[in-house]
Amino acid sequence: MKVRARDAKEVWKEEFESSPTRDDGVETSTISGIPLKPLYTADDLPKRDEEMPGAFPYTRGIHPGGYRGRLWTMRQFSGFATAEETNRRYKYLLANGQTGLSVAFDMPTLMGQDSDAPTSRGEIGHCGVAIDSLADMETLFDGIPLGEITTSMTINSPAAILLCMYIAVAEKQGVPASALGGTLQNDILKEFIAQKEFIFPPEPSMRLVVDSIEYCAKEVPKWNTISISGYHIREAGSTAAQELAFTLADGMAYVDACLERGMRIDDFASRLSFFFDAHIDFFEEIAKFRAARRIWARWMRERYGAQDERSLKLRFHTQTAGVSLTAQQPELNIARTAIEALAAVLGGTQSLHTNAMDEVLALPTDKAARLALRTQQLLAYETGVANTIDPLGGSYFVEALTDEIERQAEVYFKRIEELGGVIPAIEASFFQKEIADSAFRYQQELEQKRRLMVGVNEFTVDDEEPMEILRIDPKLEGEQVARVQEVRRTRDQARCSKALAALRKAATGTDNLMPYILESVRAYATEGEIMNTLIEVFGIYTETAVI
Amino acid sequence: MPVDTAVRPVRILVAKVGLDGHDRGVKVVARALRDAGYEVIYTGLRQTPEMVVDAALQEDAQVIGLSIHSGAHMTLFPAVVQELKRRKATDIVVFGGGIIPEDDIVALKKKGVAELFTPGTPLQEIVDWLRKRFPQGGG
Numbered sequence: 158m159k160v161r162a163r164d165a166k167e168v169w170k171e172e173f174e175s176s177p178t179r180d181d182g183v184e185t186s187t188i189s190g191i192p193l194k195p196l197y198t199a200d201d202l203p204k205r206d207e208e209m210p211g212a213f214p215y216t217r218g219i220h221p222g223g224y225r226g227r228l229w230t231m232r233q234f235s236g237f238a239t240a241e242e243t244n245r246r247y248k249y250l251l252a253n254g255q256t257g258l259s260v261a262f263d264m265p266t267l268m269g270q271d272s273d274a275p276t277s278r279g280e281i282g283h284c285g286v287a288i289d290s291l292a293d294m295e296t297l298f299d300g301i302p303l304g305e306i307t308t309s310m311t312i313n314s315p316a317a318i319l320l321c322m323y324i325a326v327a328e329k330q331g332v333p334a335s336a337l338g339g340t341l342q343n344d345i346l347k348e349f350i351a352q353k354e355f356i357f358p359p360e361p362s363m364r365l366v367v368d369s370i371e372y373c374a375k376e377v378p379k380w381n382t383i384s385i386s387g388y389h390i391r392e393a394g395s396t397a398a399q400e401l402a403f404t405l406a407d408g409m410a411y412v413d414a415c416l417e418r419g420m421r422i423d424d425f426a427s428r429l430s431f432f433f434d435a436h437i438d439f440f441e442e443i444a445k446f447r448a449a450r451r452i453w454a455r456w457m458r459e460r461y462g463a464q465d466e467r468s469l470k471l472r473f474h475t476q477t478a479g480v481s482l483t484a485q486q487p488e489l490n491i492a493r494t495a496i497e498a499l500a501a502v503l504g505g506t507q508s509l510h511t512n513a514m515d516e517v518l519a520l521p522t523d524k525a526a527r528l529a530l531r532t533q534q535l536l537a538y539e540t541g542v543a544n545t546i547d548p549l550g551g552s553y554f555v556e557a558l559t560d561e562i563e564r565q566a567e568v569y570f571k572r573i574e575e576l577g578g579v580i581p582a583i584e585a586s587f588f589q590k591e592i593a594d595s596a597f598r599y600q601q602e603l604e605q606k607r608r609l610m611v612g613v614n615e616f617t618v619d620d621e622e623p624m625e626i627l628r629i630d631p632k633l634e635g636e637q638v639a640r641v642q643e644v645r646r647t648r649d650q651a652r653c654s655k656a657l658a659a660l661r662k663a664a665t666g667t668d669n670l671m672p673y674i675l676e677s678v679r680a681y682a683t684e685g686e687i688m689n690t691l692i693e694v695f696g697i698y699t700e701t702a703v704i
Numbered sequence: 705m706p707v708d709t710a711v712r713p714v715r716i717l718v719a720k721v722g723l724d725g726h727d728r729g730v731k732v733v734a735r736a737l738r739d740a741g742y743e744v745i746y747t748g749l750r751q752t753p754e755m756v757v758d759a760a761l762q763e764d765a766q767v768i769g770l771s772i773h774s775g776a777h778m779t780l781f782p783a784v785v786q787e788l789k790r791r792k793a794t795d796i797v798v799f800g801g802g803i804i805p806e807d808d809i810v811a812l813k814k815k816g817v818a819e820l821f822t823p824g825t826p827l828q829e830i831v832d833w834l835r836k837r838f839p840q841g842g843g
Binding site for chain 2: 264265267268276277279348352353354393480483484517518520592593597603604613623629699702704
């Protein structure tokens with residue numbers, strides 16, 4: 158007798174309920190706490206017209222050709238010690254088949270201060286490369302043709318300065334700004350929300366972001382002016398839905414700010430890009446990426462009236478989750494990273510950074526960095542996953558989870574709107590509290606062994622062999638300090654002072670600050686000098702610490 | 705009026721030194737210590753060693769918990785210990801956490817940091833360590 162589909166499901170349900178279930182106490186919800194059914198069926202599929210890659214709302218991808226047209230860019234985030242050392246690492250990665258550069262700056266550079274500032278002590282070159290002036294930037298890209306490669310720069314409060322340095326290096330190489338391709342992180346809102354590398358208060362910070370977007374729309378048209386980032390929100394402990402919702406809300410806040418400046422939506426929206434985390438909960442991440450594209454396309458069209466198709470397409474970079482890696486049995490991190498990278502690829506990422514296994518201990522060694530890159534090459538060329546576009550589209554489970562994450566994000570958009578928008582919500586510590594609560598919930602689940610981390614709270618070993626890690630030579634600190642002081646001694650001081658004075662004056666008015674910053678950079682004003690000039694006008698921001 | 709015989713809970717100043725803003729760990733630990741019955745004061749971000757010691761003295765803290773993820777621990781942790789010596793407050797116990805390689809842990813302990821906890825440490829382990837260190841101090 159033929160059993161109809163409905164009956165088959167009922168039969169399964171009875172059998173499932175009468176069969177034994179695991180009693181290990183481990184949660185069956187996603188890592189973010191979304192409850193999951195043991196089985197998804199056709200009944201869980203949403204009723205909607207069939208979605209296609211390259212067509213609104215782009216759930217299945219922004220390109221009709223997926224990775225058949227072009228693979229994702231393998232873009233390993235890297236930078237340490239001095240510009241010279243990092244330049245050597247870039248050449249090594251490019252020689253090993255990496256297809257784009259991504260600059261990691263050290264903490265003083267990220268915080269807009271020079272290497273000889275008192276609070277730079279002990280920090281120079283440790284979590285990225287130390288850049289104080291155009292001179293360092295020239296060394297960083299020495300022998301790397303900026304007209305032929307794209308570069309991503311992870312920098313926020315001082316983003317405009319580093320972009321100007323990049324433009325100035327290109328000028329010296331004879332490459333016009335109009336030919337430059339790359340991405341500036343430039344996402345100050347998530348700094349207030351999660352990563353906390355803020356300097357100026359929100360309002361002047363937003364002005365600088367809009368200045369750079371406006372300037373690039375005219376002068377550096379191929380540049381992605383901002384990389385609106387969920388990565389740091391997630392790493393700070395948020396759930397997948399929070400990462401998605403807070404990031405897209407930030408994106409809309411930037412759109413609002415640009416519109417307020419008088420720009421037209423289709424003149425800048427196509428250069429907005431995104432950056433997400435690929436965490437260890439495989440399907441949840443894939444669903445998150447798919448939901449991101451759908452939500453963004455819908456909001457851009459319906460709320461902002463974007464006409465240009467390119468304005469609707471959410472393009473994103475992905476980094477595997479640093480927070481999922483463990484110092485214990487660190488080789489396991491290779492496996493974790495591979496799985497996370499696979500989720501990013503199945504989610505249709507445009508570019509990808511895979512973490513090295515030793516990044517939980519220090520910056521990666523040459524060998525660990527190459528292994529991480531090789532993981533991507535293996536995914537691209539051995540596994541066959543790039544051959545079919547959105548291979549999980551139509552999966553009962555993935556489609557239902559995509560919808561659920563979208564629904565949760567929409568709830569957050571409403572709450573943020575009720576709080577008066579992103580900046581008032583930051584000032585009310587809304588995001589910060591939400592993230593801290595999620596982080597604490599997860600930590601408690603680990604403590605109670607309702608979540609297991611292999612090698613951490615289960616499957617541990619007593620004697621671990623120490624791993625070779627990258628050491629930053631303490632000597633370089635003095636050398637970098639000497640270098641910035643040498644720049645100050647040898648530059649055309651009159652030109653530099655004049656440029657900084659003009660910048661200061663412009664900052665008190667409403668001019669776009671980019672040309673003033675560019676001139677200061679060309680005159681070898683240091684990053685710290687430029688930032689301090691702006692701090693005199695804008696002031697600094699202090700957050701209310703919540704635990 | 706009844707005499708309060710309860711032992712005053714140990715006061716812990718939790719501080720984030722260095723330039724990085726990674727505060728997930730420090731907040732989770734601060735909350736767990738508070739839930740374990742300690743009095744916890746969190747300084748917020750980007751504290752210099754001088755600021756940390758100032759705050760510890762002002763708050764009458766017996767313990768300072770330092771967190772860092774920027775790689776500057778070899779400079780900043782010993783600087784806090786030195787500053788305590790300079791201010792004649794060496795009775796304040798300093799412990800720390802963050803991304804700290806094994807060799808550095810050994811070196812930092814020699815320099816007067818009482819204990820270091822790395823990623824993946826169960827919160828209970830930190831609480832247990834404090835209870836052992838301060839058997840009379842609540843928590």
